[in-house]
Amino acid sequence: MAKLARLGLSEEEVETMAGELSGILEHVDRISELELDDVPPTSHVVELENVLRADVPHESLDRDVALAQAPDPVDGAFRVPSPQAEG
Amino acid sequence: MSDMLDLTAVQAKEAMASGDLSPVEYGKAWAEAAAADELNAYLWRDGNGDSGGIEVDQPTVAPVAVKDIFCTEGVPTTAGSRILEGYRPAYTSTAVRRLLDAGAPILGKTNMDEFAMGSSNENSAYGPVLNPWDRGRVPGGSSGGSAAVVAGGLAPWAIGTDTGGSIRQPASLCGIVGLKPTYGAISRYGMIAFASSLDQCGPLTRDVRDAALMLSILQGADPCDSTSVGLEEAPRLPDREDLKGLRFAVPSDLARDAIEPGVREVFEATLTTIEQLGGEIAEVPLPHAEHGISAYYVIAPAEASSNLARYDGVRYGMRSEAGGDLIEMYETTRAEGFGTEVKRRIMLGTYALSSGYYEAYYGQAQKVRTKIAADFAAAFAEFDFVVTPTSPSVAFGLGEKTADPLAMYLNDFFTVPMSLAGIPAISIPAGLAEPAGGGPQLPVGFQIAAPAFAEQKLLDAAHALEQAIGFEARPQGAPGG
Numbered sequence: 001m002a003k004l005a006r007l008g009l010s011e012e013e014v015e016t017m018a019g020e021l022s023g024i025l026e027h028v029d030r031i032s033e034l035e036l037d038d039v040p041p042t043s044h045v046v047e048l049e050n051v052l053r054a055d056v057p058h059e060s061l062d063r064d065v066a067l068a069q070a071p072d073p074v075d076g077a078f079r080v081p082s083p084q085a086e087g
Numbered sequence: 088m089s090d091m092l093d094l095t096a097v098q099a100k101e102a103m104a105s106g107d108l109s110p111v112e113y114g115k116a117w118a119e120a121a122a123a124d125e126l127n128a129y130l131w132r133d134g135n136g137d138s139g140g141i142e143v144d145q146p147t148v149a150p151v152a153v154k155d156i157f158c159t160e161g162v163p164t165t166a167g168s169r170i171l172e173g174y175r176p177a178y179t180s181t182a183v184r185r186l187l188d189a190g191a192p193i194l195g196k197t198n199m200d201e202f203a204m205g206s207s208n209e210n211s212a213y214g215p216v217l218n219p220w221d222r223g224r225v226p227g228g229s230s231g232g233s234a235a236v237v238a239g240g241l242a243p244w245a246i247g248t249d250t251g252g253s254i255r256q257p258a259s260l261c262g263i264v265g266l267k268p269t270y271g272a273i274s275r276y277g278m279i280a281f282a283s284s285l286d287q288c289g290p291l292t293r294d295v296r297d298a299a300l301m302l303s304i305l306q307g308a309d310p311c312d313s314t315s316v317g318l319e320e321a322p323r324l325p326d327r328e329d330l331k332g333l334r335f336a337v338p339s340d341l342a343r344d345a346i347e348p349g350v351r352e353v354f355e356a357t358l359t360t361i362e363q364l365g366g367e368i369a370e371v372p373l374p375h376a377e378h379g380i381s382a383y384y385v386i387a388p389a390e391a392s393s394n395l396a397r398y399d400g401v402r403y404g405m406r407s408e409a410g411g412d413l414i415e416m417y418e419t420t421r422a423e424g425f426g427t428e429v430k431r432r433i434m435l436g437t438y439a440l441s442s443g444y445y446e447a448y449y450g451q452a453q454k455v456r457t458k459i460a461a462d463f464a465a466a467f468a469e470f471d472f473v474v475t476p477t478s479p480s481v482a483f484g485l486g487e488k489t490a491d492p493l494a495m496y497l498n499d500f501f502t503v504p505m506s507l508a509g510i511p512a513i514s515i516p517a518g519l520a521e522p523a524g525g526g527p528q529l530p531v532g533f534q535i536a537a538p539a540f541a542e543q544k545l546l547d548a549a550h551a552l553e554q555a556i557g558f559e560a561r562p563q564g565a566p567g568g
Contacts, residue, residue: 017431023492044314045508046539048314080413
Protein backbone atom coordinates (compact mmCIF):
# COMPACT_ATOMS: atom_id res chain seq x y z
CA MET A 1 0.00 0.00 0.00
CA ALA A 2 2.86 2.36 0.85
CA LYS A 3 4.30 1.62 -2.60
CA LEU A 4 1.00 2.65 -4.22
CA ALA A 5 1.06 5.90 -2.27
CA ARG A 6 4.75 6.50 -3.09
CA LEU A 7 5.35 6.78 0.62
CA GLY A 8 8.61 5.56 2.10
CA LEU A 9 7.87 4.04 5.51
CA SER A 10 10.39 2.63 7.98
CA GLU A 11 9.98 -0.91 9.38
CA GLU A 12 8.95 0.64 12.66
CA GLU A 13 6.35 2.91 11.04
CA VAL A 14 4.89 -0.03 9.11
CA GLU A 15 4.49 -1.99 12.33
CA THR A 16 2.82 0.80 14.37
CA MET A 17 0.65 1.87 11.49
CA ALA A 18 -0.56 -1.64 10.68
CA GLY A 19 -1.98 -1.93 14.22
CA GLU A 20 -3.52 1.54 14.20
CA LEU A 21 -5.02 1.14 10.76
CA SER A 22 -6.69 -2.16 11.60
CA GLY A 23 -8.23 -0.54 14.68
CA ILE A 24 -9.55 2.35 12.58
CA LEU A 25 -10.78 0.02 9.83
CA GLU A 26 -12.57 -2.13 12.39
CA HIS A 27 -14.52 0.94 13.52
CA VAL A 28 -15.12 2.14 9.97
CA ASP A 29 -16.28 -1.34 8.94
CA ARG A 30 -19.51 -0.87 10.89
CA ILE A 31 -20.96 0.93 7.89
CA SER A 32 -20.58 -2.23 5.82
CA GLU A 33 -23.40 -3.75 7.89
CA LEU A 34 -25.89 -1.09 6.76
CA GLU A 35 -28.37 -2.09 4.03
CA LEU A 36 -27.77 0.64 1.48
CA ASP A 37 -28.05 -1.15 -1.85
CA ASP A 38 -30.75 1.17 -3.20
CA VAL A 39 -29.24 4.38 -1.84
CA PRO A 40 -27.56 6.66 -4.36
CA PRO A 41 -24.07 7.83 -3.35
CA THR A 42 -23.46 11.52 -2.60
CA SER A 43 -20.33 12.99 -4.09
CA HIS A 44 -21.47 16.59 -3.99
CA VAL A 45 -23.89 18.04 -1.46
CA VAL A 46 -25.09 21.17 -3.22
CA GLU A 47 -27.22 20.66 -6.30
CA LEU A 48 -25.23 21.98 -9.22
CA GLU A 49 -25.47 21.29 -12.90
CA ASN A 50 -22.79 21.84 -15.50
CA VAL A 51 -21.20 25.04 -14.33
CA LEU A 52 -20.03 26.72 -17.53
CA ARG A 53 -18.14 29.89 -18.18
CA ALA A 54 -17.23 31.85 -21.27
CA ASP A 55 -13.98 30.70 -22.84
CA VAL A 56 -12.12 33.98 -22.50
CA PRO A 57 -8.34 33.92 -22.83
CA HIS A 58 -6.49 35.38 -19.87
CA GLU A 59 -2.90 35.75 -18.84
CA SER A 60 -1.44 32.78 -17.06
CA LEU A 61 1.52 32.60 -14.69
CA ASP A 62 4.84 33.67 -16.13
CA ARG A 63 7.08 30.62 -16.62
CA ASP A 64 9.80 31.95 -14.34
CA VAL A 65 7.25 32.59 -11.60
CA ALA A 66 5.83 29.09 -11.97
CA LEU A 67 9.31 27.60 -11.76
CA ALA A 68 10.52 29.80 -8.90
CA GLN A 69 9.26 27.47 -6.16
CA ALA A 70 10.67 24.28 -7.68
CA PRO A 71 13.55 22.53 -5.88
CA ASP A 72 15.53 22.13 -9.11
CA PRO A 73 14.47 24.30 -12.05
CA VAL A 74 16.75 24.14 -15.09
CA ASP A 75 16.43 25.78 -18.53
CA GLY A 76 12.77 26.63 -18.10
CA ALA A 77 11.85 23.14 -16.91
CA PHE A 78 11.54 21.03 -13.74
CA ARG A 79 14.58 18.75 -13.42
CA VAL A 80 14.01 15.37 -11.78
CA PRO A 81 16.29 12.39 -11.14
CA SER A 82 16.42 9.77 -13.89
CA PRO A 83 13.55 7.26 -13.79
CA GLN A 84 16.15 4.53 -14.44
CA ALA A 85 17.97 3.22 -11.39
CA GLU A 86 21.64 4.18 -11.59
CA GLY A 87 24.38 1.65 -12.35
CA MET B 88 -4.17 51.60 23.76
CA SER B 89 -5.61 48.49 25.31
CA ASP B 90 -9.22 49.72 25.01
CA MET B 91 -8.69 49.86 21.25
CA LEU B 92 -8.16 46.10 21.36
CA ASP B 93 -11.39 45.70 23.31
CA LEU B 94 -13.40 46.71 20.23
CA THR B 95 -15.05 43.98 18.19
CA ALA B 96 -14.29 44.04 14.47
CA VAL B 97 -17.76 45.50 13.81
CA GLN B 98 -17.19 48.27 16.37
CA ALA B 99 -13.72 48.99 14.98
CA LYS B 100 -15.05 49.21 11.42
CA GLU B 101 -17.68 51.73 12.51
CA ALA B 102 -15.16 53.72 14.56
CA MET B 103 -12.72 53.87 11.62
CA ALA B 104 -15.52 54.91 9.24
CA SER B 105 -16.62 57.75 11.53
CA GLY B 106 -13.05 58.92 12.08
CA ASP B 107 -13.08 58.08 15.81
CA LEU B 108 -10.38 55.46 15.37
CA SER B 109 -7.13 55.88 13.46
CA PRO B 110 -6.65 52.86 11.17
CA VAL B 111 -2.88 53.27 11.44
CA GLU B 112 -2.90 53.34 15.25
CA TYR B 113 -5.35 50.45 15.37
CA GLY B 114 -3.31 48.35 12.95
CA LYS B 115 -0.14 49.10 14.92
CA ALA B 116 -1.74 48.11 18.21
CA TRP B 117 -2.72 44.73 16.76
CA ALA B 118 0.70 44.18 15.20
CA GLU B 119 2.22 44.75 18.65
CA ALA B 120 -0.28 42.38 20.25
CA ALA B 121 0.47 39.71 17.61
CA ALA B 122 4.22 40.14 18.16
CA ALA B 123 3.73 39.11 21.81
CA ASP B 124 2.58 35.60 20.79
CA GLU B 125 3.67 33.09 23.45
CA LEU B 126 1.27 30.39 22.28
CA ASN B 127 3.15 29.33 19.11
CA ALA B 128 -0.03 30.42 17.35
CA TYR B 129 1.59 32.38 14.51
CA LEU B 130 3.87 30.83 11.89
CA TRP B 131 4.41 34.14 10.09
CA ARG B 132 3.65 37.74 11.04
CA ASP B 133 3.52 40.90 8.99
CA GLY B 134 5.55 43.87 10.12
CA ASN B 135 9.08 42.97 9.08
CA GLY B 136 8.84 44.18 5.47
CA ASP B 137 8.16 40.64 4.30
CA SER B 138 4.56 40.98 3.19
CA GLY B 139 5.05 39.98 -0.44
CA GLY B 140 2.36 41.37 -2.72
CA ILE B 141 -0.43 41.54 -0.17
CA GLU B 142 -0.22 45.04 1.34
CA VAL B 143 -3.32 47.08 2.14
CA ASP B 144 -2.82 50.83 1.61
CA GLN B 145 -5.65 52.15 3.71
CA PRO B 146 -7.14 49.67 6.22
CA THR B 147 -10.89 50.11 6.71
CA VAL B 148 -11.57 46.75 8.34
CA ALA B 149 -9.84 45.03 11.29
CA PRO B 150 -6.63 43.13 10.40
CA VAL B 151 -7.10 39.38 10.03
CA ALA B 152 -5.15 36.34 11.15
CA VAL B 153 -5.17 33.78 8.33
CA LYS B 154 -4.80 30.03 8.75
CA ASP B 155 -1.61 28.97 7.01
CA ILE B 156 -3.60 26.84 4.55
CA PHE B 157 -4.57 29.87 2.43
CA CYS B 158 -2.14 30.75 -0.35
CA THR B 159 -0.79 34.27 -0.02
CA GLU B 160 1.35 35.63 -2.83
CA GLY B 161 4.98 36.01 -1.80
CA VAL B 162 4.21 35.12 1.82
CA PRO B 163 5.25 31.74 3.26
CA THR B 164 2.41 29.18 3.21
CA THR B 165 3.16 25.84 4.86
CA ALA B 166 -0.19 24.19 5.72
CA GLY B 167 1.64 23.18 8.91
CA SER B 168 3.82 20.78 6.91
CA ARG B 169 7.55 20.33 6.57
CA ILE B 170 7.01 19.47 2.91
CA LEU B 171 5.98 23.08 2.17
CA GLU B 172 8.66 24.74 4.30
CA GLY B 173 9.79 27.92 2.56
CA TYR B 174 7.03 27.76 -0.08
CA ARG B 175 5.92 31.20 -1.25
CA PRO B 176 2.85 30.88 -3.49
CA ALA B 177 2.69 32.68 -6.82
CA TYR B 178 -0.92 33.71 -6.22
CA THR B 179 -3.39 34.67 -3.48
CA SER B 180 -6.46 32.65 -2.51
CA THR B 181 -9.88 34.18 -3.24
CA ALA B 182 -10.83 34.32 0.46
CA VAL B 183 -7.72 36.34 1.32
CA ARG B 184 -8.12 38.45 -1.83
CA ARG B 185 -11.66 39.38 -0.74
CA LEU B 186 -10.39 40.40 2.71
CA LEU B 187 -7.65 42.55 1.18
CA ASP B 188 -10.15 44.14 -1.23
CA ALA B 189 -12.44 44.91 1.72
CA GLY B 190 -9.54 46.77 3.36
CA ALA B 191 -8.50 44.16 5.90
CA PRO B 192 -4.70 43.82 6.27
CA ILE B 193 -3.21 40.36 6.91
CA LEU B 194 -1.88 40.35 10.46
CA GLY B 195 -0.20 36.95 10.19
CA LYS B 196 -0.49 33.30 9.21
CA THR B 197 -1.59 30.90 11.93
CA ASN B 198 -0.34 27.50 13.00
CA MET B 199 -2.48 24.45 12.25
CA ASP B 200 -2.53 20.66 12.17
CA GLU B 201 -0.56 19.49 9.13
CA PHE B 202 -2.80 19.77 6.05
CA ALA B 203 -5.71 20.40 8.46
CA MET B 204 -5.62 16.81 9.70
CA GLY B 205 -6.17 16.81 13.44
CA SER B 206 -8.33 17.94 16.32
CA SER B 207 -5.66 19.24 18.70
CA ASN B 208 -3.09 21.16 16.65
CA GLU B 209 -0.49 18.65 17.86
CA ASN B 210 0.05 17.45 14.28
CA SER B 211 1.77 20.67 13.17
CA ALA B 212 5.34 20.24 11.94
CA TYR B 213 6.06 23.54 13.70
CA GLY B 214 5.01 22.47 17.21
CA PRO B 215 1.68 22.53 19.03
CA VAL B 216 -0.34 25.67 19.74
CA LEU B 217 -1.08 26.28 23.42
CA ASN B 218 -4.60 27.02 24.64
CA PRO B 219 -4.70 30.62 26.02
CA TRP B 220 -6.99 29.48 28.87
CA ASP B 221 -4.51 26.87 30.06
CA ARG B 222 -1.17 26.45 28.36
CA GLY B 223 -1.00 22.80 29.34
CA ARG B 224 -4.00 22.10 27.11
CA VAL B 225 -4.69 21.97 23.38
CA PRO B 226 -6.61 24.71 21.56
CA GLY B 227 -8.38 22.14 19.37
CA GLY B 228 -7.78 21.73 15.68
CA SER B 229 -7.16 21.91 12.96
CA SER B 230 -7.62 25.71 12.98
CA GLY B 231 -6.03 25.81 16.46
CA GLY B 232 -3.80 28.80 15.75
CA SER B 233 -6.69 30.87 14.40
CA ALA B 234 -8.81 30.08 17.48
CA ALA B 235 -5.96 30.73 19.93
CA VAL B 236 -5.05 34.15 18.47
CA VAL B 237 -8.65 35.39 18.73
CA ALA B 238 -9.20 33.98 22.24
CA GLY B 239 -5.74 35.06 23.42
CA GLY B 240 -6.04 38.64 22.20
CA LEU B 241 -3.39 38.25 19.48
CA ALA B 242 -5.82 39.10 16.64
CA PRO B 243 -9.25 40.71 16.44
CA TRP B 244 -10.57 37.91 14.21
CA ALA B 245 -9.36 35.11 11.99
CA ILE B 246 -10.24 32.76 9.17
CA GLY B 247 -9.88 29.01 9.21
CA THR B 248 -11.11 25.96 7.35
CA ASP B 249 -13.53 23.28 8.47
CA THR B 250 -13.55 19.80 6.91
CA GLY B 251 -15.08 17.82 9.79
CA GLY B 252 -15.15 20.39 12.60
CA SER B 253 -11.84 22.23 12.23
CA ILE B 254 -13.39 25.68 12.82
CA ARG B 255 -16.16 24.79 15.28
CA GLN B 256 -14.19 22.50 17.63
CA PRO B 257 -11.24 24.87 18.26
CA ALA B 258 -13.70 27.78 18.62
CA SER B 259 -15.47 25.71 21.27
CA LEU B 260 -12.26 24.78 23.11
CA CYS B 261 -11.05 28.40 23.07
CA GLY B 262 -14.35 30.09 24.02
CA ILE B 263 -14.99 32.02 20.80
CA VAL B 264 -17.42 31.94 17.87
CA GLY B 265 -16.68 29.68 14.88
CA LEU B 266 -18.86 29.37 11.78
CA LYS B 267 -18.71 26.70 9.10
CA PRO B 268 -20.81 28.06 6.24
CA THR B 269 -22.75 25.97 3.72
CA TYR B 270 -20.46 24.08 1.34
CA GLY B 271 -20.11 26.41 -1.65
CA ALA B 272 -20.77 29.68 0.20
CA ILE B 273 -17.10 30.70 0.00
CA SER B 274 -14.59 29.98 -2.76
CA ARG B 275 -11.98 27.31 -2.09
CA TYR B 276 -9.61 28.72 -4.73
CA GLY B 277 -6.12 28.93 -3.27
CA MET B 278 -7.11 27.03 -0.13
CA ILE B 279 -4.74 24.06 0.06
CA ALA B 280 -6.97 21.01 -0.48
CA PHE B 281 -7.47 18.33 2.17
CA ALA B 282 -10.85 16.73 1.32
CA SER B 283 -12.35 18.72 -1.53
CA SER B 284 -15.96 17.62 -1.12
CA LEU B 285 -15.95 18.77 2.52
CA ASP B 286 -13.44 21.65 2.91
CA GLN B 287 -15.01 25.03 3.62
CA CYS B 288 -13.57 28.36 4.74
CA GLY B 289 -15.13 30.31 7.60
CA PRO B 290 -14.70 32.93 10.34
CA LEU B 291 -13.39 32.57 13.91
CA THR B 292 -14.48 35.65 15.83
CA ARG B 293 -15.21 37.12 19.25
CA ASP B 294 -18.95 37.36 18.65
CA VAL B 295 -21.70 36.47 16.19
CA ARG B 296 -21.93 39.94 14.65
CA ASP B 297 -18.23 39.78 13.75
CA ALA B 298 -18.85 36.37 12.15
CA ALA B 299 -21.67 37.89 10.07
CA LEU B 300 -19.44 40.76 8.93
CA MET B 301 -16.62 38.38 8.01
CA LEU B 302 -19.01 36.08 6.13
CA SER B 303 -20.41 39.02 4.16
CA ILE B 304 -16.85 39.80 3.01
CA LEU B 305 -15.87 36.20 2.20
CA GLN B 306 -19.00 34.79 0.55
CA GLY B 307 -19.70 34.79 -3.17
CA ALA B 308 -19.39 32.73 -6.31
CA ASP B 309 -15.93 32.63 -7.86
CA PRO B 310 -15.13 31.64 -11.45
CA CYS B 311 -11.95 30.00 -10.12
CA ASP B 312 -13.96 27.49 -8.02
CA SER B 313 -16.83 25.94 -9.93
CA THR B 314 -18.29 24.50 -6.70
CA SER B 315 -18.68 27.98 -5.19
CA VAL B 316 -22.15 29.47 -5.47
CA GLY B 317 -22.18 32.13 -2.75
CA LEU B 318 -25.23 33.11 -0.68
CA GLU B 319 -28.37 34.59 -2.20
CA GLU B 320 -27.80 37.79 -0.25
CA ALA B 321 -24.78 39.01 1.70
CA PRO B 322 -25.55 38.51 5.41
CA ARG B 323 -26.76 41.51 7.44
CA LEU B 324 -25.49 42.13 10.96
CA PRO B 325 -27.88 40.20 13.21
CA ASP B 326 -29.91 42.10 15.80
CA ARG B 327 -32.62 39.60 16.74
CA GLU B 328 -33.27 39.43 20.50
CA ASP B 329 -35.72 36.55 20.89
CA LEU B 330 -36.26 33.05 19.54
CA LYS B 331 -40.07 33.16 19.38
CA GLY B 332 -41.58 30.77 16.88
CA LEU B 333 -38.30 28.96 16.24
CA ARG B 334 -38.04 25.21 16.72
CA PHE B 335 -34.79 23.62 17.93
CA ALA B 336 -34.18 19.87 17.58
CA VAL B 337 -31.95 17.88 19.88
CA PRO B 338 -30.89 14.57 18.30
CA SER B 339 -32.70 11.85 20.28
CA ASP B 340 -29.78 9.51 19.78
CA LEU B 341 -27.34 12.13 21.10
CA ALA B 342 -24.65 10.09 22.83
CA ARG B 343 -25.22 11.70 26.22
CA ASP B 344 -22.95 9.20 27.96
CA ALA B 345 -20.00 10.22 25.81
CA ILE B 346 -20.31 13.85 26.92
CA GLU B 347 -18.36 15.17 29.92
CA PRO B 348 -20.69 15.96 32.85
CA GLY B 349 -19.64 19.64 32.87
CA VAL B 350 -20.31 20.00 29.15
CA ARG B 351 -23.67 18.27 29.53
CA GLU B 352 -24.69 20.71 32.26
CA VAL B 353 -23.86 23.75 30.16
CA PHE B 354 -25.69 22.19 27.19
CA GLU B 355 -28.86 21.56 29.24
CA ALA B 356 -28.69 25.08 30.72
CA THR B 357 -28.45 26.53 27.20
CA LEU B 358 -31.56 24.60 26.15
CA THR B 359 -33.37 26.27 29.07
CA THR B 360 -32.14 29.68 27.88
CA ILE B 361 -33.54 28.93 24.41
CA GLU B 362 -36.93 28.18 25.96
CA GLN B 363 -36.78 31.39 28.01
CA LEU B 364 -36.24 33.29 24.75
CA GLY B 365 -39.41 31.75 23.33
CA GLY B 366 -37.81 28.93 21.34
CA GLU B 367 -39.31 25.45 21.31
CA ILE B 368 -37.24 22.35 21.96
CA ALA B 369 -38.00 18.77 20.99
CA GLU B 370 -36.09 15.62 20.16
CA VAL B 371 -35.63 14.38 16.63
CA PRO B 372 -34.09 11.14 15.40
CA LEU B 373 -30.90 11.40 13.33
CA PRO B 374 -30.37 7.64 13.05
CA HIS B 375 -27.37 7.75 10.72
CA ALA B 376 -25.40 10.46 12.53
CA GLU B 377 -23.68 7.77 14.60
CA HIS B 378 -22.10 6.47 11.38
CA GLY B 379 -20.80 9.93 10.54
CA ILE B 380 -17.32 9.32 11.92
CA SER B 381 -16.96 6.06 9.98
CA ALA B 382 -18.09 7.63 6.70
CA TYR B 383 -15.94 10.69 7.31
CA TYR B 384 -12.79 8.72 8.06
CA VAL B 385 -13.19 6.96 4.72
CA ILE B 386 -14.17 9.92 2.55
CA ALA B 387 -11.74 12.49 3.96
CA PRO B 388 -8.58 10.30 3.86
CA ALA B 389 -9.55 8.98 0.41
CA GLU B 390 -9.80 12.48 -1.01
CA ALA B 391 -6.67 13.51 0.90
CA SER B 392 -4.62 10.63 -0.48
CA SER B 393 -5.47 11.89 -3.94
CA ASN B 394 -5.04 15.61 -3.19
CA LEU B 395 -1.67 15.09 -1.50
CA ALA B 396 -0.22 13.19 -4.47
CA ARG B 397 0.98 16.55 -5.77
CA TYR B 398 3.65 16.86 -3.06
CA ASP B 399 6.38 14.90 -4.80
CA GLY B 400 9.42 17.16 -4.67
CA VAL B 401 9.10 18.33 -8.29
CA ARG B 402 7.15 21.58 -8.63
CA TYR B 403 7.29 23.17 -5.17
CA GLY B 404 8.26 22.52 -1.58
CA MET B 405 11.14 20.41 -0.37
CA ARG B 406 12.94 17.55 -2.11
CA SER B 407 14.84 14.88 -0.21
CA GLU B 408 18.63 14.99 -0.50
CA ALA B 409 18.80 11.21 -0.23
CA GLY B 410 19.36 10.69 -3.96
CA GLY B 411 18.31 7.65 -5.99
CA ASP B 412 16.06 7.38 -9.02
CA LEU B 413 12.82 9.24 -9.60
CA ILE B 414 10.55 6.84 -7.69
CA GLU B 415 12.99 6.73 -4.77
CA MET B 416 13.05 10.54 -4.75
CA TYR B 417 9.23 10.62 -4.50
CA GLU B 418 9.25 8.10 -1.67
CA THR B 419 12.01 9.69 0.41
CA THR B 420 10.68 13.23 -0.13
CA ARG B 421 7.23 12.20 1.07
CA ALA B 422 8.70 10.16 3.95
CA GLU B 423 10.74 13.14 5.18
CA GLY B 424 8.18 15.82 4.37
CA PHE B 425 4.98 14.38 5.85
CA GLY B 426 4.24 13.84 9.53
CA THR B 427 2.79 10.70 11.10
CA GLU B 428 -0.91 11.63 10.95
CA VAL B 429 -0.69 12.65 7.30
CA LYS B 430 1.05 9.37 6.45
CA ARG B 431 -1.62 7.47 8.37
CA ARG B 432 -4.41 9.14 6.41
CA ILE B 433 -2.68 8.71 3.07
CA MET B 434 -2.38 5.00 3.84
CA LEU B 435 -6.01 4.79 4.97
CA GLY B 436 -7.22 6.68 1.91
CA THR B 437 -5.07 4.72 -0.53
CA TYR B 438 -6.45 1.52 0.94
CA ALA B 439 -10.07 2.74 0.76
CA LEU B 440 -9.65 3.66 -2.91
CA SER B 441 -7.69 0.61 -3.97
CA SER B 442 -9.03 -1.85 -6.48
CA GLY B 443 -11.44 -4.32 -4.88
CA TYR B 444 -12.10 -2.14 -1.82
CA TYR B 445 -13.47 1.00 -3.47
CA GLU B 446 -17.16 -0.03 -3.34
CA ALA B 447 -16.93 -1.46 0.17
CA TYR B 448 -15.36 1.68 1.60
CA TYR B 449 -15.61 4.86 -0.47
CA GLY B 450 -18.82 3.80 -2.25
CA GLN B 451 -20.51 2.72 0.97
CA ALA B 452 -19.38 5.87 2.81
CA GLN B 453 -20.91 8.03 0.08
CA LYS B 454 -24.21 6.21 0.56
CA VAL B 455 -24.04 6.82 4.32
CA ARG B 456 -23.49 10.44 3.43
CA THR B 457 -26.76 10.43 1.47
CA LYS B 458 -28.58 8.97 4.49
CA ILE B 459 -27.10 11.53 6.88
CA ALA B 460 -28.15 14.38 4.58
CA ALA B 461 -31.63 12.83 4.34
CA ASP B 462 -31.86 12.64 8.16
CA PHE B 463 -31.11 16.36 8.38
CA ALA B 464 -33.58 17.16 5.58
CA ALA B 465 -36.29 15.29 7.48
CA ALA B 466 -35.42 17.16 10.68
CA PHE B 467 -35.50 20.53 8.91
CA ALA B 468 -38.96 19.78 7.51
CA GLU B 469 -40.19 20.23 11.08
CA PHE B 470 -37.49 22.22 12.80
CA ASP B 471 -35.49 25.38 12.15
CA PHE B 472 -32.29 24.18 13.77
CA VAL B 473 -30.50 21.11 15.14
CA VAL B 474 -28.45 21.71 18.28
CA THR B 475 -25.70 19.70 20.01
CA PRO B 476 -22.66 20.36 22.16
CA THR B 477 -19.82 21.26 19.75
CA SER B 478 -17.34 18.95 21.42
CA PRO B 479 -17.93 16.15 23.94
CA SER B 480 -15.28 17.65 26.25
CA VAL B 481 -13.61 20.90 27.18
CA ALA B 482 -10.00 21.41 26.06
CA PHE B 483 -7.96 18.30 26.85
CA GLY B 484 -4.32 18.11 27.91
CA LEU B 485 -1.39 18.25 25.51
CA GLY B 486 -0.38 14.69 24.68
CA GLU B 487 -3.52 13.21 26.26
CA LYS B 488 -4.92 11.69 23.05
CA THR B 489 -1.92 11.50 20.72
CA ALA B 490 -1.27 7.83 21.41
CA ASP B 491 -4.71 6.73 20.20
CA PRO B 492 -5.69 8.06 16.77
CA LEU B 493 -9.19 6.55 16.94
CA ALA B 494 -9.95 8.31 20.27
CA MET B 495 -8.84 11.57 18.63
CA TYR B 496 -11.12 10.92 15.64
CA LEU B 497 -14.12 10.22 17.89
CA ASN B 498 -13.70 13.72 19.29
CA ASP B 499 -15.27 15.01 16.03
CA PHE B 500 -18.50 13.11 16.73
CA PHE B 501 -20.81 16.14 16.86
CA THR B 502 -19.30 18.20 14.06
CA VAL B 503 -18.73 15.65 11.29
CA PRO B 504 -22.40 14.96 10.36
CA MET B 505 -23.00 18.62 9.37
CA SER B 506 -19.88 18.58 7.19
CA LEU B 507 -21.05 15.43 5.42
CA ALA B 508 -24.47 17.05 4.83
CA GLY B 509 -22.82 20.29 3.63
CA ILE B 510 -24.99 22.42 5.94
CA PRO B 511 -23.95 25.50 7.93
CA ALA B 512 -23.23 25.23 11.66
CA ILE B 513 -21.97 27.68 14.25
CA SER B 514 -20.34 27.16 17.64
CA ILE B 515 -20.88 29.85 20.25
CA PRO B 516 -19.42 29.91 23.77
CA ALA B 517 -22.18 28.86 26.17
CA GLY B 518 -20.45 28.76 29.52
CA LEU B 519 -17.57 27.33 31.53
CA ALA B 520 -17.19 23.83 32.92
CA GLU B 521 -14.70 21.90 34.97
CA PRO B 522 -12.79 19.27 32.97
CA ALA B 523 -13.65 15.64 33.76
CA GLY B 524 -10.29 15.21 35.48
CA GLY B 525 -10.76 18.33 37.61
CA GLY B 526 -9.03 21.71 37.37
CA PRO B 527 -9.97 25.31 36.54
CA GLN B 528 -13.07 25.87 34.43
CA LEU B 529 -12.80 26.00 30.64
CA PRO B 530 -15.12 27.15 27.83
CA VAL B 531 -17.91 24.98 26.42
CA GLY B 532 -19.27 25.46 22.91
CA PHE B 533 -22.90 25.11 21.79
CA GLN B 534 -23.45 24.08 18.18
CA ILE B 535 -26.41 25.22 16.08
CA ALA B 536 -26.91 23.76 12.59
CA ALA B 537 -29.30 25.10 9.94
CA PRO B 538 -30.44 24.08 6.45
CA ALA B 539 -28.12 24.82 3.53
CA PHE B 540 -27.86 28.53 2.72
CA ALA B 541 -29.88 29.55 5.83
CA GLU B 542 -26.89 31.47 7.21
CA GLN B 543 -28.89 34.63 7.96
CA LYS B 544 -31.41 32.77 10.06
CA LEU B 545 -28.58 30.90 11.80
CA LEU B 546 -26.69 34.09 12.62
CA ASP B 547 -29.86 35.84 13.85
CA ALA B 548 -30.70 33.00 16.24
CA ALA B 549 -27.10 32.58 17.39
CA HIS B 550 -26.90 36.29 18.12
CA ALA B 551 -30.10 36.27 20.19
CA LEU B 552 -28.86 33.28 22.16
CA GLU B 553 -25.38 34.76 22.59
CA GLN B 554 -26.83 37.98 24.03
CA ALA B 555 -28.97 36.02 26.49
CA ILE B 556 -26.07 33.78 27.57
CA GLY B 557 -23.84 36.82 28.10
CA PHE B 558 -20.55 34.86 28.04
CA GLU B 559 -18.04 37.40 29.35
CA ALA B 560 -15.17 35.19 30.49
CA ARG B 561 -11.77 35.69 28.85
CA PRO B 562 -8.40 34.02 29.35
CA GLN B 563 -6.17 35.90 31.76
CA GLY B 564 -4.65 38.98 30.12
CA ALA B 565 -6.75 38.85 26.94
CA PRO B 566 -8.67 41.96 25.85
CA GLY B 567 -12.36 42.18 25.06
CA GLY B 568 -13.68 41.16 28.50
